[in-house]
Amino acid sequence: MNKAILPALVILIAAQAPAYAINDKYRKQLEQSGCTQVSEAQGCDIHKSKAENAKAGFTNPALESATDPAVDTAITPTPYAGQWVAKSEAGKTVATIRIDAKEQVWVNGERVNAKRTDGTLQFRHGKFLFTLQGDRRLQNQDYWMDSDAGTKGPIQIE
Template sequence: MKRIILPALAMLIGVQTPAHAINDKYRQQLEQSGCTQMSELEGCDIHKSQAENAKAGFSNPQAPAATDSATTPTPYAGQWVAKSDSGATVATIRIDAKEQVWVNGKRVNAKRTDGTLQFRQGKITFTIQGDRRLTGEDYWTDSDAGTKGPIEIE
């Protein structure tokens, strides 16, 4: 009995090959399309670009972006003016493509919060909406004076 089991076991171990879930070509198609194996089952097309699949509603948060942030414009970039209700300029704001913010020429820290870019200088908090289709959503508030006003792009 031992004479049969040992050679059969040795032959079984020698014949076994590693199992791979996907091959290199399929993996590259998934990476280029921004799909995952699960999203492909839901309709993501591996023969389309990542941008086309994102437009169709499929996105892979683990996939690297198709373009780097230097070439993709941020909705916040540009020259902005915070105005009071009377129309006087409260602050001039400059935001670059890397979302670095300067208020009246001074660099301030900014953070993204719930679809907006928020930053503060002194007692004034500035909030700029990321969705440029929404109008009248960019504003500043002065917590000390209790005033509020619009922010407009130049």
């Protein structure tokens, strides 16, 4: 008897359909109301309009900036914006980096092209490759590498 229960249980578990967090109707209600699942748990009413929920203090800035072209991207700043300093292991300044709100990058006053890749912003200046982590909660993850000399060092925000 016990020998039949275990294989039957394994087959039952393997044959189960995946569970999805929300269905299509609920997703549409969230979109029309301007709520998220988190804000709904905090009191946002999915049966009201976006305007009514906004009056009540519930807004979804990520959704608004993605759907409304009038929303300025400068309101949601990039995590890379600011003055940065690349230093050697000895503490000497290797480069000064400036990044504006549109993620335009200048290294030692010279404009360089930058690209986002895997949650980082990467750019080159000469033989140096600079990598800045997008998640500012992660410490000591910003670095530079010299491809010729094989050296690397930290980058710190000022």
